[in-house]
Amino acid sequence: MFTIGPHLSINKGFENIGLEAISIDANTFQFFPRSPRGGKAKELDFDDIARFEDVRNNSDIDVILAHAPYVINLASKSEKTRQNAYELFEDDLRRLSHLPKNMYNFHPGSHVGQGVDKGIEFISDSLNKLITEELKTTILLETMAGKGTEIGRSFEELQSIIEAVEMDEKLCVCLDTCHVYDAGYDIVNDLDGVLDEFDSIIGLDRLKAIHLNDSMYGLSSHKDRHEKIGDGKIGLDAITSIINHEKLRKLPFFLETPNDIEGYKDEIKLLRELYED
Structure with a gap:
């Protein structure tokens, strides 16, 4: 099955965005659990979650993807910024524990001049506290384009984070096609080579979205x-x-293109026509 969906606003409630996804022939979706700029999240509506589960059980929607706020920076040299990021991250994971079959994607962060190694140390320290035996959500490190002092511009940087996390079986990767291309991985002319490199450094078994x-x-x-x-x-x-x-086609694909709902509908229609059943 070709699993593809758009990024939708959670402000409409889970039941409504589930129905909206289905209306444009999507069978998954991504959402922000709170504003992408951070701040307090809305109280969970457990009735809405139950109605969404009914929608999901009567459709092809399976796993869905939550995206952390952009303001989260576990790699910051500011202790206050790291603590704020940790608290938002922890609260998102707590909220997601009430929503079955989900993953949580986040940007690793920016080291802001203190160096990649120190930034990775801060990220992994937080993840070692956030990832517990009880955690059911799979956490995804996102591949980054490498602007400024972003961490995650290379497969080696992501693997360094993974290696420093004790319960690393709950830590995987989301590959962003724009980001990896902008970072210098030529997925246009050498897709096989890029995937082989990912496999040799991180392992394709960790690629989940x-x-x-x-x-x-x-x-x-x-x-x-x-x-x-x-x-x-x-x-x-x-x-x-x-x-x-063959190494990607069974993964869930999430669109983050500059579109409204009709634009997403058109892209999903096009991609379904191009997908080889």
């Missing part, structure tokens, strides 16, 4: 500007190869 985005600026630009499918530097031919690749 794909952010499917075209890139406005392209290879090694380190810009992180998403483009609509087929309108960017990656292009439709390469994206077709990505969704049909």
Whole structure:
């Protein structure tokens, strides 16, 4: 089954975004558990969650993906910033414990000048406290484009975080097509080579989701500007190869393209036509 969906607003409630996803032929979706700028999350509506589970049980929706706020920076040299990030992260995981079949994706963070190694140390220290035996949510490190002092611009940096986490079986990876291309991994001309490199450094068994985005600026630009499918530097031919690749095609794909709901509907229709059953 081709599993694909858009990014939708949780403000409408889980039942409504589940129905909205189904209405555009999506069978998964991504959402922010709170504002992407952080702040307090709305109180959980357990009746709404129960209604969503009914929707999910009567549809093809299976695993869904929560995205951490962009303000989370577990790698910051500021203790206050790290503590705020930790508290938001911990609260999101607590809330997600009430929602079955989910994953939680986050940007590893920026070291803000103190160096990659120190940033990775701070990230892994927090993850070692956040990841417990009781945790049911799979946490995903996102591949990054490498702008500024971002950590996660290379597979080696992500693997260094994973290696420093004790319960690493609950820590996996989400590959963003725009980000990896902007970071310098040529998924247009050497997709097999990139996947082989990922496998040798991290292991493809840790790859649990794909952010499917075209890139406005392209290879090694380190810009992180998403483009609509087929309108960017990656292009439709390469994206077709990505969704049909034997090592990727069974993963869930999440669109983060600059679209409204109708734009997502059109992209999903196009991608389903290009997917080889």
